[in-house]
Amino acid sequence: MEQKFSVTVKETGDVFPCAGDEAVLKAMIHAGRGPVRHGCCGGGCGVCRMRIVDGKWEVFKNMSRAHVGEEDEKNGIVLLCCVQPRSNLTVARIN
Ligand code: FES
DSSP states (O other): OOOEEEEEETTTOOEEEEETTSOHHHHHHHHTOSSOOOOOSSSSSOTTEEEEEESOEEEOSOOOTTTSOHHHHHTTEEEGGGEEESSOEEEEOOO
């Protein structure tokens, strides 16, 4: 059975489930929780850009460097449509 993790949105306390083979953004949209409700889901538009403040994740789809620089990525800034969870996660908006 595919492993399920939970994702918490720091600002709102919203929590939603996300499978290990699922993009975090898709799970967020599916659950109707969190600040992002739509997007290209392809790593190009940047609307799903958030910071992962806690947990482990994996990038499974190329993130546009126009939206996430290498330095950003080291600091947990990702495109949620391009990452899958490897543990429970906490995500936060980027001011
Ligand atoms: S939804 Fe467009 S980059 Fe993630």
